[in-house]
Amino acid sequence: MPPSEVSPADPMIQMSVHSLPRPDQQATAQRTRVGRLKMLAVWAVCAAPVLASYLTYYVIKPEGRTNYGTLILPPKPMPEGPPAWVGLQGQAVPSASLKGQWLLVTVAGGACNEACEKQLYLQRQLRETLGRDKDRVDRVWFVNDTAPVREALMPAMKDAWVLRADPQALQQWLAPEPGQALDAHFYLVDPKGEWMMRFPAHADPSRMKKDLLRLMKANESWDEAGR
Numbered sequence: 001m002p003p004s005e006v007s008p009a010d011p012m013i014q015m016s017v018h019s020l021p022r023p024d025q026q027a028t029a030q031r032t033r034v035g036r037l038k039m040l041a042v043w044a045v046c047a048a049p050v051l052a053s054y055l056t057y058y059v060i061k062p063e064g065r066t067n068y069g070t071l072i073l074p075p076k077p078m079p080e081g082p083p084a085w086v087g088l089q090g091q092a093v094p095s096a097s098l099k100g101q102w103l104l105v106t107v108a109g110g111a112c113n114e115a116c117e118k119q120l121y122l123q124r125q126l127r128e129t130l131g132r133d134k135d136r137v138d139r140v141w142f143v144n145d146t147a148p149v150r151e152a153l154m155p156a157m158k159d160a161w162v163l164r165a166d167p168q169a170l171q172q173w174l175a176p177e178p179g180q181a182l183d184a185h186f187y188l189v190d191p192k193g194e195w196m197m198r199f200p201a202h203a204d205p206s207r208m209k210k211d212l213l214r215l216m217k218a219n220e221s222w223d224e225a226g227r
Contacts (some may be wrong), residue, residue, distance in 0.1 A: 055177055066153055068199065068207035069081075075194035076173055084169035085142075088149060095193060101138045103189035106183050107170065110147035116183065120156060123186065126212070128204055134214040146183070161181075177201065188212075191219075200218070 040076050078084075078099075083092035106123055110117035120141065132199050139160035143149060154162075174195055178180050184201035186208065199208050 004021035008033040011222070013137045035216055067197075068219060069188065069197040069211050071202075072196050072198065075190065075192075075196040078189065079143045079166075079173055080193070084166045085163040086164055086166075088164070093161075098138075098140070098161065098189075099193040100191050102136055102212075103138050103140050104190060104212075105142060105174070105187040107142045107144050107165070107174070107185075107187075107188060107210075110149040110164075112150060112153055113139040117153070119183075119186070120153065121155075122203075122205060124156060124160075129205075129209055130212060130216070133213065137212070140210075142170060147177060174198075 022093060025189065078095045080095050084095065085093040085098070087093050104123055104127060106116075106119045106193075112120070121138050127137050127139055130137060139157070141157060141160065141162045142165035143162065144165050146164075149162065171182070174182060174187050175198075176185055177198070177200070180201050186199040187195055188197035188199070188211075190196050197211070199211075
């Protein structure tokens with residue numbers, strides 16, 4: 001057939017044209033992939049110390065190592081609200097205010113009997129024995145009733161948290177050993193606000209100190225002193 005007689009619709013001569021990606025588009029896509037890989041690498045580097053310290057302490061148990069305190073697995077998050085903690089002046093204290101530090105917690109009524117006074121004294125002395133790591137630990141006294149807190153106790157609680165705790169929120173978060181009262185123990189809360197260890201009633205301070213120092217060392221790469 002002469003060229004002048006060829007029909008445009010003739011299937012023998014129909015052609016499809018596909019566009020090829022431009023060089024600048026390929027370069028942009030390549031940069032995007034590289035950027036994402038770099039971001040994932042940075043995240044992995046930042047997260048590795050946290051994951052490693054928790055795996056070391058919670059999962060990997062080197063032969064011959066024993067904890068004095070009882071590990072709480074999984075750790076229990078601090079109640080977030082309604083306000084579970086109230087300052088002695090009646091102001092609500094958000095849970096977020098307590099995060100960012102290790103918390104060495106004791107629980108007792110406001111009247112604070114002899115056993116309570118002993119706990120508060122031991123709590124203060126134990127923190128002092130941690131040396132340079134003491135600034136990574138806050139003392140907390142949760143007052144679990146409405147009794148007035150004796151003024152004579154307050155000088156010893158300087159630089160510590162003294163908070164009235166909602167009893168229901170406290171019982172849903174912390175728990176004593178079977179047969180023991182809530183105020184018989186020290187409780188350890190990590191900087192994320194999770195209860196992760198309970199020390200025995202009538203705890204041995206030297207053995208408590210060993211557990212605390214071990215935790216400080218395991219987490220020194222991501223937990224800094226001070227708030």
